[in-house]
Amino acid sequence: MGKATGFLEFQRLEEAYQAPQERKQHYREFVVHLSDDEAKVQGARCMDCGTPFCMSGCPVNNIIPDWNDLVYRQDWRAAIQTLHTTNNFPEFTGRLCPAPCEEACVLRINADPVGIKSIEHAIVDKAWESGWIAPQPAARNTGRKVAVIGSGPAGLASAQQLARAGHAVTVFEKNDRIGGLLRYGIPDFKMEKSHIDRRVEQMKAEGVEFRTNHVVASVPPGAGNPKAQAVEPSELLAEFDAVVLAGGAEVPRDLPVPGRQLDGVHFAMDFLPLQNRRVAGDRGVKDLWAKGKHVVVIGGGDTGSDCVGTSNRHGAVSVTQFELLPMPPDPELNPVWPYWPTRLRTSSSHEEGAERDWSIATKQLLGENGKLKALRAVRLEWKDGKPVEVAGSEFTIPADLVLLAMGFVSPVQSVLEGFGVEKDARANVRASTEGALAYRTSVPKVFAAGDMRRGQSLVVWAIREGRQCARAVDEFLMGSSELPR
Numbered sequence: 001m002g003k004a005t006g007f008l009e010f011q012r013l014e015e016a017y018q019a020p021q022e023r024k025q026h027y028r029e030f031v032v033h034l035s036d037d038e039a040k041v042q043g044a045r046c047m048d049c050g051t052p053f054c055m056s057g058c059p060v061n062n063i064i065p066d067w068n069d070l071v072y073r074q075d076w077r078a079a080i081q082t083l084h085t086t087n088n089f090p091e092f093t094g095r096l097c098p099a100p101c102e103e104a105c106v107l108r109i110n111a112d113p114v115g116i117k118s119i120e121h122a123i124v125d126k127a128w129e130s131g132w133i134a135p136q137p138a139a140r141n142t143g144r145k146v147a148v149i150g151s152g153p154a155g156l157a158s159a160q161q162l163a164r165a166g167h168a169v170t171v172f173e174k175n176d177r178i179g180g181l182l183r184y185g186i187p188d189f190k191m192e193k194s195h196i197d198r199r200v201e202q203m204k205a206e207g208v209e210f211r212t213n214h215v216v217a218s219v220p221p222g223a224g225n226p227k228a229q230a231v232e233p234s235e236l237l238a239e240f241d242a243v244v245l246a247g248g249a250e251v252p253r254d255l256p257v258p259g260r261q262l263d264g265v266h267f268a269m270d271f272l273p274l275q276n277r278r279v280a281g282d283r284g285v286k287d288l289w290a291k292g293k294h295v296v297v298i299g300g301g302d303t304g305s306d307c308v309g310t311s312n313r314h315g316a317v318s319v320t321q322f323e324l325l326p327m328p329p330d331p332e333l334n335p336v337w338p339y340w341p342t343r344l345r346t347s348s349s350h351e352e353g354a355e356r357d358w359s360i361a362t363k364q365l366l367g368e369n370g371k372l373k374a375l376r377a378v379r380l381e382w383k384d385g386k387p388v389e390v391a392g393s394e395f396t397i398p399a400d401l402v403l404l405a406m407g408f409v410s411p412v413q414s415v416l417e418g419f420g421v422e423k424d425a426r427a428n429v430r431a432s433t434e435g436a437l438a439y440r441t442s443v444p445k446v447f448a449a450g451d452m453r454r455g456q457s458l459v460v461w462a463i464r465e466g467r468q469c470a471r472a473v474d475e476f477l478m479g480s481s482e483l484p485r
Contacts, residue, residue, distance in 0.1 A: 002043060002044050002046070002068075002069045002072030002073055003044040003072065006041075006043075006044030006045050006046070006047075006072075007044075007045045007046070007047050007107055007111070007114075009044075010041050010042070010044055010045050011112070012042070012045065012112035012113070012114070012115055013034070013038055013041070013042055013115065013118075014115070014118070015031050015032060015033060015034060015115075015118045015121070016031070016032040017030055017031055017032075017348065018030035018032075020348075020351055020352040020353070023189065023352070024312050024313055024352050024353075025313075026189075026313075027187065027188040027189050027275070027279045027313060028188065028189060028192065029095075029188075029189060029190070029191065029192050030189060030348075031095070031121075031348075033118070033121045033122045033125050034115075034118050034119070034121070034122045036074065036076075036122075036126075038122075039071050039118075039119055039122040039123075040071060040072050040074060042068075042071075042114065042115045042118065042119055043068040043069065043070075043071035043072035043119055044072045045107070045114045045115075046064070046065055046068035046069065046072075046114050047106060047107065048065045048068075048069065049065070049106045052064060052065050053104040053105065053106060053338040054101040054102070054104050054105050054106075054114070054116060055101075056104065056338070057100045057101045057102075057103060057104025057105075057338055057340075058100065058101040058104075058460070059100070059458070059460045059461045059463075059464045060086045060087050060093075060460055060463055060464045060467070061086055061464075062083065062086045062087055062101065062120070063082055063083075063085065063086060064101060064114075064116055066082050067079040067082045067083050067119070067120075067123060068114065068116070068119060070082060071119055071122070071123065076123065076126050076127070076130070077127075077130075077132055079123045080123050080124060080126075080127035080132055080133070083120065083123055083124065085484065086484070087463060088156070088157045088160050088161070088463060088466075088467065089153065089156065089157065089199060089463060090120050090121075090123065090124040091121075091124045091125070091128070091195045091199075092153060092182065092191065092195065092459055092463070093117075093120065093459060093460050093463065094117060094118075094120040094121035094123075094124055094125075095121065095190060095191045095195075096186060096190060096191060096459050097117060097458065097459060097460045098345075098458065099116060099117040100340050100460075101116045101117075102114065102115070102116050102117065103334050103337070103338070103339075103340055103341060104337070104338035104339075105338075106338075108333065108334045108337055108338075109333065109334070109337050110333060128198070133202065134202070135202050135203075135205035135206045136164055136206060137163075137164075137205065137206045137207055138163065138164055138165060138166035138206070138207070139166070140166050141166050141167075141168070142165070142166040142167050142477065142478065143168075144166075144167045144168065144241045144242070144477045144478075145167065145168045145169075145170070145239065145240045145241050145242075146159075146162050146167050146168070146169050146170070146240055146241065146242045146243070146244065146473060146477075147169075147170050147172060147236045147239070147240040147242075147243045147244070148162075148169060148170070148171045148172070148243075148244045148246055149172050149216050149236075149243065149244065149245050149246060149247055149415065150171075150172075150173065150180055150245070150246040150247035150248065150450070150452070151171050151172075151173040151178040151179060151180050151210065152179065152180025152181050152182055152246065152247070152248050152450065152451075152462060153180070153182060153450070153459050153462035153463050153466065154246040154449045154450025154451065154452075154462035154463070154465055154466035154469075155171060155173075155180065155244070155246035155247070155450070155466065156171070156178075156179075156199065156203070156466065157462070157463045157465075157466030157467050157470070158244050158246055158449055158466035158467070158469050158470045158473075159171050159203065159208050159244075159466075159470075160203050160206065160208065160470075161466070161467055161470035161471070161474075161483050162244075162470045162473060162474065163203065163206045163207045163208045164206060164483075165470070165474045165478075165481070165482075165483055167473075167474070167477065168207065168209075169207070169208045169209065170208075170209045170210075170211060170240070171208060171209070171210045171211065172211050172214045172216055172231060172236075173210065173211065173212045173213075173214065174213070174214065174215040174216070174225070174228060175212065175213070175225065176212050176213055176225060176227060177193075177212060177280070178196065178200050178210050178212060179193065179196040179200075180247070180248055181248050182196055182459070183196060183276065184272070184273035184276050184277075185248075185269060185272060185273065185303075185306075186276075186306070187272065187275065187276065187306050187309060187310055188275075188276060188279045189309060189313070190306070190309075193276070193279075193280065213225060213227040213228050213229060214228070214229060214231050215228045215229065215230055215231065216230075216231045216233060216236070216415050216418065217230070217231075217232075217233060217412075217414040217415045217417070217418030217419075232418075233415075233418040233419045233420075237419075237445070237446075240445075241445065241477055242445045242446075242447065242473045242476060242477060243419070243445060243446045243447065244447045244448070244449060244469055244470075244473060245411075245415065245416075245419070245421070245429055245441070245446065245447065245448040245449070245452050245453075246448070246449050246450050246452060246466060246469070247411055247412065247415060247450075247451070247452045248408075248411065248450070248451045248452070249408040249409070249410060249411055249428075249451035249452070249455055249456040249457075250269070250408060250411060250412050251408060251409050251410045251411065251412065251413070252267045252268070252269060252404065252406070252407075252408055252409070253404070253406040253407050253408065253409050254267075254404065255298060255362060255404050255406065257362055257363060257364055257365060258364045258365065259364050259365025259366060259367060259372070260365060262365055262367040262370060262371060262372040263367075263370050263371045263372060264367070264371055264372030264399075264400055264401050264402060265365060265372055265402045265404070266288065266401070266402070266403055266404065267403075267404050267405075268297075268299070268303045268304070268306070268307050268403050268404060268405035269303075270288070271288060271307060271310070271403055272303075272306055272307065272310060274286055274288055275310050275313075275314075289314050290310070290311035290314035290315070290316040290319075290401055291314045291315040291316065292315065292316070292317060292400075293311075293316055293317060293400035293401045294316070294317050294318045294320075294397070294398040294399050294400050294401070295307075295311045295316045295317075295318065295319045295320070295399075295400070295401045295402075295403065296320045296321075296322065296375050296397065296399045296401070296402045296403070297311070297319065297320070297321040297322070297354075297402075297403045297405055298321075298322050298362060298402065298403070298404055298405060298406060299321075299322075299323065299404065299405030299406040299407065300321060300322075300323030300324075300325070300356070300358070301405065301407065302347075303405040303407075304321055304323075304403075304405035305321075305347040305349045305350065306349065306405075307403045307405050308321055308347075308349040308350060308352070308354045309347075309348070309349030309352060311401075311403075312349070312352045312353055312354070316401075318355070318398075319353060319354040319355070320354065320355045320356075320357070320397065321350075321354050321355070321356045321357070322357055322358075322360040322362065322377065323356070323357070323358045323359075323360065324359070324360065324361060324380070324387070324406075325358065325359070325382075326358055326359050326382050327344065327358035327359070328342050328343055328344045328345075329342075329343060329344065330343060330344040331343060359379055359380040359381070359382065359387070360377050360378075360379060360380065361377060361378050361379075361380055361387065361389065362375060362376070362377050363376045363377055363378055363394065364376040365399070365402060366396070372399055372400060372401070372402060373398070373399070373400070374396050374397065374398055374399050375396065375397055375399040375402060376394060376395070376396045377394070377395060377396075377397070378390065378393050378394045378395075379393035379395075407456055408451075408455075408456045409426070409427070410426060410427035410428060410455070411427070411428060411429070411451065411452040413427065415452075416429060416452075419441070419443055419446055420442075420443055421441040421442055421443050421446060421448070422441065422442035426455055428452065428453055428454065428455050429441055429448035429452050429453045430442065431447070431448045431453050433465070433468065438468065438469075438472045439453070439465075439468065439469040439472040439473075440472065440476070445476070447469050447472060447473055447476075448469070449462075449465040449466050449468070449469035450462040450465045450466060453465065467483075467484070467485075468485050470483055471483040471484070471485045
């Protein structure tokens with residue numbers, strides 16, 4: 001514990017943001033990580049609790065008090081080493097994680113929590129800038145081969161851990177670049193893709209092989225990737241000693257209302273990846289823009305927020321975001337500490353400009369000559385957990401572009417069916433996380449981790465499951481494992 005009275009002496013300091021009107025003019029990151037001195041002071045606020053609830057609140061169980069203390073003492077190199085013992089990609093979580101660790105911080109009971117996420121962000125950025133992050137190739141090769149399906153955070157974490165255990169790992173990705181939803185779901189203004197690229201280079205130096213444009217099971221009609229080639233699951237099962245299914249939950253929840261077929265109604269993930277491709281310099285990207293349009297985003301989560309930020313950068317005339325559920329409370333403290341509370345969360349994209357409304361159900365999408373022109377909705381009253389339409393509350397607003405961001409219901413089913421794995425009630429891969437059969441599917445030598453197993457979730461959960469699955473695969477192949485769980 002660096003400073004016993006630090007939490008009494010110092011206030012929480014938020015990371016600096018570029019002003020909204022300035023950052024809306026570009027797609028670069030606009031959050032400035034803490035300086036060394038600022039991070040030191042924030043590290044001093046950590047109380048080094050006897051029971052560090054922050055660690056149990058963190059899905060990867062980061063050893064938070066230790067690296068807070070190391071930052072306070074300005075031992076940055078030891079801090080990144082400690083951080084890497086539990087988290088392969090802290091530059092991802094330091095930018096994208098909603099920080100459940102901070103809601104579990106003991107200070108959260110009656111004060112502002114330690115700025116854990118901002119300290120993590122500062123540690124990993126300093127480590128890259130200082131050249132401390134280097135490949136860690138295995139000391140010996142086991143002769144075992146593992147295929148990893150999907151190159152999102154779960155697939156990358158699993159692949160890196162398995163390569164460091166000495167296995168020959170091949171990652172199969174259906175898109176033309178590595179990263180999964182980190183690459184084509186998260187806007188560049190939240191995380192620039194150079195962070196993925198340098199991790200990929202590190203992993204290549206560790207022996208991981210990446211095969212892009214490879215779609216396992218079948219290439220869906222209209223996939224939009226002319227380079228994609230199908231890979232039969234039977235071929236992978238014959239060639240590899242183990243297979244890890246680590247794709248995302250990519251089947252979006254639809255909105256079955258009249259007018260759904262109108263031109264101007266799109267899933268969020270038909271909209272967001274296009275801008276990522278433009279930023280990456282791709283040519284011939286589909287011409288779908290929010291510029292000059294009245295945009296309505298349906299869905300109040302992170303994907304909806306990303307649609308808001310992207311639409312504002314396009315130059316939308318107006319952006320409105322609807323949520324079916326009631327407006328959550330905004331308590332100053334955590335009313336369910338140390339658990340994750342339901343609270344009103346305002347993202348940086350919302351601060352850039354958007355009208356938000358809750359307890360709204362879309363009734364109809366209206367158009368002229370096949371083109372979307374308006375949206376008709378009704379207000380809801382929630383009684384005993386069920387929505388009831390409020391009589392006389394129907395209203396219509398202009399809408400030239402409606403983006404459906406209501407979450408994702410399951411992984412792509414063709415992959416699961418191609419391997420013949422058993423599914424749970426939500427159409428995810430059925431696999432336990434505990435016991436001797438952890439992360440194993442119903443098919444021999446096939447494992448599953450991340451969203452494909454647990455359903456739509458956070459980047460930090462994907463990293464946790466990828467790491468744990470890697471240990472399970474290593475135990476399966478070698479009889480025991482020294483990889484951390």
